[in-house]
Amino acid sequence: MNNSILKKSRGFWNGADPVERTKQIMEKSIKARKIYKMSHGEVRERLKALNIDKPENKIFGVPRGGMCLCNYIEEAELVLYPEQADFILDDIIDSGATKEKFSKYKKPFLAIVDKTKEGKYTSKFFNEMDHVLDDHELGWVAFPWENETSPEDAVERIIQYLGEDVSRQGLIDTPRRVLKALAEMTSGYDQSATELLQTTFESDHDQMIISKGIRFTSLCEHHILPFVGTVAVAYIPKKGKVVGLSKLSRVVQVFAKRLQIQERMTSQIAEAIQEALDCLGTGVIVKAHHSCMGCRGANQPDSEMITSELLGVFRKPEVRSEFMKLSGMGE
Numbered sequence: 449m450n451n452s453i454l455k456k457s458r459g460f461w462n463g464a465d466p467v468e469r470t471k472q473i474m475e476k477s478i479k480a481r482k483i484y485k486m487s488h489g490e491v492r493e494r495l496k497a498l499n500i501d502k503p504e505n506k507i508f509g510v511p512r513g514g515m516c517l518c519n520y521i522e523e524a525e526l527v528l529y530p531e532q533a534d535f536i537l538d539d540i541i542d543s544g545a546t547k548e549k550f551s552k553y554k555k556p557f558l559a560i561v562d563k564t565k566e567g568k569y570t571s572k573f574f575n576e577m578d579h580v581l582d583d584h585e586l587g588w589v590a591f592p593w594e595n596e597t598s599p600e601d602a603v604e605r606i607i608q609y610l611g612e613d614v615s616r617q618g619l620i621d622t623p624r625r626v627l628k629a630l631a632e633m634t635s636g637y638d639q640s641a642t643e644l645l646q647t648t649f650e651s652d653h654d655q656m657i658i659s660k661g662i663r664f665t666s667l668c669e670h671h672i673l674p675f676v677g678t679v680a681v682a683y684i685p686k687k688g689k690v691v692g693l694s695k696l697s698r699v700v701q702v703f704a705k706r707l708q709i710q711e712r713m714t715s716q717i718a719e720a721i722q723e724a725l726d727c728l729g730t731g732v733i734v735k736a737h738h739s740c741m742g743c744r745g746a747n748q749p750d751s752e753m754i755t756s757e758l759l760g761v762f763r764k765p766e767v768r769s770e771f772m773k774l775s776g777m778g779e
């Protein structure tokens with residue numbers, strides 16, 4: 449990092465040394481992201497260490513973690529209510545709030561991980577996790593039954609599957625960023641083309657209206673890779689019912705910002721306009737480059753795909769030909 453830039457921004461850090469401050473923030477976020485994935489084997493071992501899995505014991509599992517843990521119980525009787533139990537079992541005692549909640553039953557409250565006791569972790573289990581943790585702290589514990597509970601975990605799993613180290617600094621925040629980007633690129637699901645095209649105005653124009661060079665980025669639903677291109681949209685109004693030009697490009701975005709195939713996107717744009725404006729005809733041409741063609745598979749970085757949808761009078765050869773000529777995208 450350039451030192452002069454850091455010096456200029458000093459005020460922002462309230463006088464703290466910016467280099468030191470950045471280091472602190474990074475270390476903090478690394479720790480927060482540190483996940484200790486507990487194996488089935490360790491769950492069994494830890495449960496055994498509690499010494500409660502005996503035929504004469506009745507155990508109540510705290511929803512949900514404790515209930516999942518009850519699947520590992522072999523000898524003891526599982527009961528539905530804490531009142532019936534000899535022991536109340538949870539997966540983890542974190543802050544101790546749950547334990548406190550169950551204190552009214554006056555039964556021993558046990559968990560296979562007790563963070564109030566083993567924050568600094570030094571038991572026999574330590575060897576199994578030192579490949580994940582190097583500062584002897586337990587971090588975030590993920591039990592076997594919790595795998596892939598959040599979309600972030602799922603992205604993390606994919607990164608791990610690729611053989612990468614998810615705790616590497618450049619990757620720490622990647623799951624969150626991936627999901628944010630995907631949400632943005634699929635924001636069209638929350639928008640309605642019909643609503644967008646509601647505001648029309650009167651005009652005595654009865655010729656073809658065309659908007660071309662509308663740029664878009666969509667996601668191919670087969671590979672979740674971008675396909676990028678331009679759209680030409682045209683329609684011939686009926687009884688002078690027209691729509692603002694910007695609305696046409698916004699309709700394109702509504703259907704582009706989804707998991708798509710180019711053919712369907714093309715039809716959806718045309719049908720939405722045709723239906724909302726009740727016009728004499730609609731034409732849509734989409735020209736796009738597909739990343740899934742360019743950077744994998746056929747490896748054709750320059751290939752383009754052209755699709756069209758012609759509705760109403762646009763199916764007539766002379767209208768179609770005028771549209772192709774004006775759009776500059778065909779014939």
Ligand SMILES: [Zn+2]
Nearest residue numbers: 668670671740
């Ligand atoms: Zn694809």
